Amino acid sequence: MDVDPRNYEHIAIKDNDVHNIVLSYLVHNCFKETVDSFISCTGMNQPADCLEDMEKRKKILHFALEGNALKAIELTEQLTHDLLEKNMDLHLDLLSLHFVELVCSRKCTEALEFAQTKLTPFGKLQKYVQKLEDFMALLAYEEPEKSPMFHLLSLEYRQQVVDSLNRAILAHANRPSYAAMERLIQQTTAVQQCLSEELGKIGVVSSIIIIDSSEIVALDKMLSLSSLSSSSSYLSLHSHNNKLIFNPLISQRFDGRQINSENFRYCTIKCRLTKTKDSSSASPNTNSLTKEPHKYFDQVIITVRAGDGGHGAVLGVPNQSVSGSNSKGKQNKEKEKAKARWKSSYKRDFDGSLILPIGGHGGDVVIYADEGKDTLLEFHKTSRYSAKRGGNVDSMGVLSSLLRNGLVAPTLRVPVPVGTVVKHKRGKLLADLAQPGQEVLVARGGQGGISLLEVPEHKRKRMMALNTNVMRDDSDKVLVLGQPGEEISLELILRVVADVGLVGLPNAGKSTLLAAITHARPDIADYPFTTLMPNLGRLDGDPTLGAERYSSEATLADLPGLIEGAHLGKGLGRNFLRHLRRTRLLVHVVDAAAENPVNDYRTVKEELRMYNPEYLERPFIVVLNKIDLPEARDRLPSLTEEIFKIGSDEVTYETEMRSEDAVQSLSTEGAKEDILSPGTSNKDKKDKEIEDYPRPLAVVGVSVLKGIRINEMLKEIRAALKEC
Ligand SMILES: Nc1nc2c(ncn2[C@@H]2O[C@H](COP(=O)(O)OP(=O)(O)OP(=O)(O)O)[C@@H](O)[C@H]2O)c(=O)[nH]1
Numbered sequence: 248m249d250v251d252p253r254n255y256e257h258i259a260i261k262d263n264d265v266h267n268i269v270l271s272y273l274v275h276n277c278f279k280e281t282v283d284s285f286i287s288c289t290g291m292n293q294p295a296d297c298l299e300d301m302e303k304r305k306k307i308l309h310f311a312l313e314g315n316a317l318k319a320i321e322l323t324e325q326l327t328h329d330l331l332e333k334n335m336d337l338h339l340d341l342l343s344l345h346f347v348e349l350v351c352s353r354k355c356t357e358a359l360e361f362a363q364t365k366l367t368p369f370g371k372l373q374k375y376v377q378k379l380e381d382f383m384a385l386l387a388y389e390e391p392e393k394s395p396m397f398h399l400l401s402l403e404y405r406q407q408v409v410d411s412l413n414r415a416i417l418a419h420a421n422r423p424s425y426a427a428m429e430r431l432i433q434q435t436t437a438v439q440q441c442l443s444e445e446l447g448k449i450g451v452v453s454s455i456i457i458i459d460s461s462e463i464v465a466l467d468k469m470l471s472l473s474s475l476s477s478s479s480s481y482l483s484l485h486s487h488n489n490k491l492i493f494n495p496l497i498s499q500r501f502d503g504r505q506i507n508s509e510n511f512r513y514c515t516i517k518c519r520l521t522k523t524k525d526s527s528s529a530s531p532n533t534n535s536l537t538k539e540p541h542k543y544f545d546q547v548i549i550t551v552r553a554g555d556g557g558h559g560a561v562l563g564v565p566n567q568s569v570s571g572s573n574s575k576g577k578q579n580k581e582k583e584k585a586k587a588r589w590k591s592s593y594k595r596d597f598d599g600s601l602i603l604p605i606g607g608h609g610g611d612v613v614i615y616a617d618e619g620k621d622t623l624l625e626f627h628k629t630s631r632y633s634a635k636r637g638g639n640v641d642s643m644g645v646l647s648s649l650l651r652n653g654l655v656a657p658t659l660r661v662p663v664p665v666g667t668v669v670k671h672k673r674g675k676l677l678a679d680l681a682q683p684g685q686e687v688l689v690a691r692g693g694q695g696g697i698s699l700l701e702v703p704e705h706k707r708k709r710m711m712a713l714n715t716n717v718m719r720d721d722s723d724k725v726l727v728l729g730q731p732g733e734e735i736s737l738e739l740i741l742r743v744v745a746d747v748g749l750v751g752l753p754n755a756g757k758s759t760l761l762a763a764i765t766h767a768r769p770d771i772a773d774y775p776f777t778t779l780m781p782n783l784g785r786l787d788g789d790p791t792l793g794a795e796r797y798s799s800e801a802t803l804a805d806l807p808g809l810i811e812g813a814h815l816g817k818g819l820g821r822n823f824l825r826h827l828r829r830t831r832l833l834v835h836v837v838d839a840a841a842e843n844p845v846n847d848y849r850t851v852k853e854e855l856r857m858y859n860p861e862y863l864e865r866p867f868i869v870v871l872n873k874i875d876l877p878e879a880r881d882r883l884p885s886l887t888e889e890i891f892k893i894g895s896d897e898v899t900y901e902t903e904m905r906s907e908d909a910v911q912s913l914s915t916e917g918a919k920e921d922i923l924s925p926g927t928s929n930k931d932k933k934d935k936e937i938e939d940y941p942r943p944l945a946v947v948g949v950s951v952l953k954g955i956r957i958n959e960m961l962k963e964i965r966a967a968l969k970e971c
């Protein structure tokens with residue numbers, strides 16, 4: 248009788264099947280006591296063959312897990328003879344456990360010697376080199392638990408090795424290396440994943456039929472879930488000839504054979520897929536990033552780590568003894584030859600001293616200003632940057648002229664937007680990357696380790712004549728190890744670099760103005776706070792200047808709109824007011840068709856004054872926008888006059904930020920508050936009225952949308968830029 252998968256759910260599960268799965272799991276993992284009580288509870292027969300070696304395996308695994316890897320190796324060899332000889336991966340893993348144990352107990356000399364005698368022979372095979380380097384690197388750290396290779400010291404790593412040892416011993420005894428239950432869990436996970444990929448993140452109840460669970464092997468990839476529709480939530484896994492077949496509808500594809508219920512034993516597992524949160528959106532950081540990018544636009548903390556230096560090596564002197572010859576003359580001849588070979592194999596400096604290879608320098612970390620970057624947003628997603636470690640000197644080698652220095656790791660170059668200030672997390676200013684291409688070295692890679700000669704005591708005297716620095720000496724041993732690279736937490740603060748800052752209430756037309764005179768394409772819409780983050784645009788040079796036109800090019804920054812109370816944090820504008828710091832000229836954009844444009848203008852000025860009175864001392868022009876609308880056009884003359892009158896003739900513009908002010912302002916960025924607190928030296932400025940500050944350089948009526956009087960406005964902007 249063919250089996251309809253929809254009927255699988257009604258198939259009764261036999262207790263015995265489940266008991267077998269559980270028992271095999273307990274035996275597999277050497278839970279001896281539990282095995283005994285499980286058997287007595289369920290009344291199952293003692294599976295004598297399986298229990299036989301459980302005791303021995305348990306002992307071996309126990310030693311390995313406790314850190315006595317050498318004992319575990321010894322017992323494994325007794326139980327399995329050639330297992331470790333054949334399985335080099337496992338052998339190295341076990342030896343590494345002993346090495347790690349020595350490192351953890353700070354027995355560095357012992358660890359180094361153990362590595363040289365037992366681990367480095369594995370380095371003959373390229374596939375082990377990286378692993379060996381990682382282990383050796385542990386020696387370079389005073390606190391290896393805090394090194395980048397810390398996971399090698401973890402219990403998880405040890406457990407992993409113990410698990411693979413267990414599997415290898417079982418496989419060696421021709422027993423399944425994974426317990427049926429482990430397989431089952433793996434398969435269930437795979438099915439769950441396939442289901443959720445296929446059906447989306449909707450709730451699905453699926454019945455997974457595991458057939459002949461003791462024989463379950465990996466999923467057969469030839470079958471797909473293509474025929475799975477959201478309504479068919481039944482899957483079946485068929486085991487036949489050690490092949491597991493996975494198909495929503497009973498497979499006609501199953502080697503062309505008919506499947507019927509008599510061929511298989513069944514065991515049903517129910518699994519419910521529930522709505523799961525997408526892990527990427529689960530992180531609060533990413534979540535808030537997508538919702539409120541403006542908050543993360545210009546400030547971030549990152550950690551950078553330079554690469555560790557590669558290790559030097561303790562180099563052996565080539566073996567000069569010649570064995571197997573009885574003839575003295577021949578022996579002497581061979582000896583002479585070996586001596587000559589050994590001498591010529593030295594690399595020497597011009598003064599005859601030996602040159603020994605050194606480990607490669609670890610990669611430095613450099614931060615540089617890149618014109619292609621606009622924001623610091625991406626650093627919120629990836630906040631850790633690590634350079635590569637330098638290459639080791641070939642520790643297998645004897646001294647020869649072919650021995651090379653370890654490879655120098657490349658510098659890790661991290662691009663940031665132009666205008667980024669780089670600081671130590673706790674304050675110290677490192678660099679202000681205001682020009683494209685400017686860079687700062689923030690973390691130095693570790694120095695590579697030196698190499699030493701392993702010279703027997705009786706030859707030492709003669710060798711000393713060659714070079715005094717190459718002798719092996721206990722106190723120098725540490726220098727053989729590459730030095731750790733620097734790690735540092737940095738604060739990056741973006742200061743938009745622009746010549747002109749556009750300020751005004753929301754909806755005044757700032758973004759429209761930017762789009763009208765530059766190639767920038769900011770979002771424009773008929774509602775406030777369209778602009779959430781500054782937009783930059785490049786104003787072409789003045790064509791009337793001929794060849795000098797390029798010197799009159801300028802960058803404009805369109806900032807989010809300001810509202811009353813912005814200096815106290817209302818709206819978005821305050822987040823960006825600090826970006827006006829580097830501008831030379833401000834352009835106040837006023838909606839001349841608004842209810843009270845003069846009031847609007849005053850509001851913006853007041854906010855600037857409250858935030859930083861110096862902003863009112865900066866040269867500025869006023870653009871009365873939207874004069875295509877009759878209500879603006881009609882009152883343009885009176886508005887122009889009124890606005891022009893606000894301010895004093897007597898004060899002059901502060902056309903330049905003095906350099907010490909600039910440095911001061913950057914080094915106090917940590918406080919983030921540009922608002923002056925009472926008692927500061929600028930208190931007087933803050934107490935001044937708007938009328939006490941300079942008047943605008945010009946007031947122009949335009950319609951940036953309709954292109955009315957744009958040229959006049961450009962003329963005023965250019966003239967003002969020339970002045971400051
Ligand atoms: N009639 C008219 N409408 C304009 C003019 N300039 C801009 N607008 C309109 O005013 C609205 C707001 O323009 P935006 O450029 O987005 O204003 P904004 O100052 O950047 O606003 P925020 O980004 O919210 O601060 C849009 O609907 C524009 O089409 C103009 O000269 N005339």
Ligand SMILES: [Mg+2]
Nearest residue numbers: 757758777778
């Ligand atoms: Mg805008």
